[in-house]
Amino acid sequence: MSFSRKIVPLLITLTIFILYTGCKSTEEFSGYSYDPEGVTETTDKEIEEQNRRTIGFREDGVWISNEFSGSRVNDVVRVAPYHYELQIRPEISPINNSPWYGFQVWADDSSSVTLELTYTGGRHRYRPDISFDGGESWNKADSTIYRQNRENSSGIISLEVGESPVWISAQVPQTTKEFRQWSDKIALRPFVQRSVAGSSHRGRPIYQLKISEHSDEPVKGVILIYGRQHPPEIPGYLTGLFFIEELVSDSELAQQFRKYFDVWAFPLMNPDGADNGHWRTNAAGIDLNRDWQYFNQPETAAVQRAALPLLNRSDRKVFYAIDFHSTGQTVFYPILEEIDTFPHLFTYRWLDAIRDQLPDLEVNVEPFPTDSPIAKNWSHKTFGVDAVTFEVWDNLPNEELQQLGAESAQLFMTMMIEEFKKEFK
Known part of the structure; x- marks a missing residue:
């Protein structure tokens, strides 16, 4: 058999393998309708790291923390006594609308607090899961403590907190x-x-x-x-x-x-x-x-x-x-x-x-x-x-x-x- 007759089948096999295992094809897919621009450009990008910290408001004696695995809150602003805006930003923007959040909140004395979840580059999606026993048991927040503000795409949680941290998360955490x-x-x-x-x-x-x-x-x-x-x-x-x-x-x-x-x-x-x-x-x-x-x-x-x-x-x-x-x-x-x-x-x-x-x-x-x-x-x-x-x-x-x-x-x-x-x- 001539060299050309041997090499042609080999080249065909290699071509099929390359196409199947991920090298460039002639038709480039650029993303689904809900994807951000450039989603298929998969070389490394710079992300925004969240600052892990506990933020306290001494005038109210209320504390909010993201110092645990699986958490996300980027900043907290006091809107009024016992009313706080929790600002949540994605790791990169633009991004699909899957706005994760997770934090702990507690108070020096028993207090009624209002927590408003606001988002940059997204809108509220997940009904919160809440744990009052340190993450041992979780329940979806019901209408007595949670509502969604559709005017500004935020989520609002109003509940009683005390010295033991209340855990609040977009889903029950799985780290x-x-x-x-x-x-x-x-x-x-x-x-x-x-x-x-x-x-x-x-x-x-x-x-x-x-x-x-x-x-x-x-x-x-x-x-x-x-x-x-x-x-x-x-x-x-x-x-x-x-x-x-x-x-x-x-x-x-x-x-x-x-x-x-x-x-x-x-x-x-x-x-x-x-x-x-x-x-x-x-x-x-x-x-x-x-x-x-x-x-x-x-x-x-x-x-x-x-x-x-x-x-x-x-x-x-x-x-x-x-x-x-x-x-x-x-x-x-x-x-x-x-x-x-x-x-x-x-x-x-x-x-x-x-x-x-x-x-x-x-x-x-x-x-x-x-x-x-x-x-x-x-x-x-x-x-x-x-x-x-x-x-x-x-x-x-x-x-x-x-x-x-x-x-x-x-x-x-x-x-x-x-x-x-x-x-x-």
């Missing part, structure tokens, strides 16, 4: 500390391996959970799971954790599933943003779910490095990928039906099963093309598989998050086992 505690328990199972896929900008570990139980099958399927690319999207993140808990459970279904499938999960991809109270981005001001083409950021690059070896393994075949998020509704963002995927139209069939199983839960669907540099699309382009962005409503109660995570996982396992048997049996 790297809570994730480590959760993953410590998961990693006790003999078939779960926790490793470090890489480090964030600030040196925090990007953990990978590899769920792999011994099996006599010559080939096993692999499910990829991503989570918490956007720090405030905790309901979706928790749904992902409940989903994983079901996959590693002792149920007969889970044991059968693990006979045929491994799971490679990256549940907390943005630890810097989680601990620093970011609205959207990592420590370099980048929306990680727009960096799945060039992989400029260490967090996405770590996941890419960890997952790419699956392309060369004869004993493993990627079957599916799930990316957990939160938004103003519970919604599946699948790949367009007309795009060929494996397993064929799995997301749509899985969604139908979830709707049948949970008829009281409204789950919407909005298909998208594969032109954007997001995790779902990279998974499809790299491995040829179906994938979904699994978005959970911001205000879905915790017990419903748990139900959604567990029951969607049960349906998923049942259907995936069927797909495996169609492929290999």
Whole structure:
């Protein structure tokens, strides 16, 4: 065979690989309608660091603090006696409207205080979660203490405070500390391996959970799971954790599933943003779910490095990928039906099963093309598989998050086992 006949197929293979693994294509995606300009320019940007401090108003004897992990308040202004404006700014501007806040408030003596949450570059979105016992238990603020001022897009909280700090947060905080505690328990199972896929900008570990139980099958399927690319999207993140808990459970279904499938999960991809109270981005001001083409950021690059070896393994075949998020509704963002995927139209069939199983839960669907540099699309382009962005409503109660995570996982396992048997049996 001549040299040219040998080299041409090689060049074709390399070209396909490059296109699939994230180098430049001829059509550039510039962002969704709700994205700020330049969102897909994913080289490092300068962010605004919040000043960690406790601000006191001695005339009232009231104190407000952001000196803890996962907090965010940039400044506090006294409007009137016992009435304070808490000014909250994003880490970078412009930015998507996911305005995270978190703080503690207390007083020298029992006092009625009014706290007005105002935003630069955003508007109030999250109904506050409040803890009166040091973060042990949390409840959504009701109409007796909270209202939204739609005229200036602020949130107003009026409540009694005393010597013990009251914790107030956009969502129940979930920092790297809570994730480590959760993953410590998961990693006790003999078939779960926790490793470090890489480090964030600030040196925090990007953990990978590899769920792999011994099996006599010559080939096993692999499910990829991503989570918490956007720090405030905790309901979706928790749904992902409940989903994983079901996959590693002792149920007969889970044991059968693990006979045929491994799971490679990256549940907390943005630890810097989680601990620093970011609205959207990592420590370099980048929306990680727009960096799945060039992989400029260490967090996405770590996941890419960890997952790419699956392309060369004869004993493993990627079957599916799930990316957990939160938004103003519970919604599946699948790949367009007309795009060929494996397993064929799995997301749509899985969604139908979830709707049948949970008829009281409204789950919407909005298909998208594969032109954007997001995790779902990279998974499809790299491995040829179906994938979904699994978005959970911001205000879905915790017990419903748990139900959604567990029951969607049960349906998923049942259907995936069927797909495996169609492929290999």
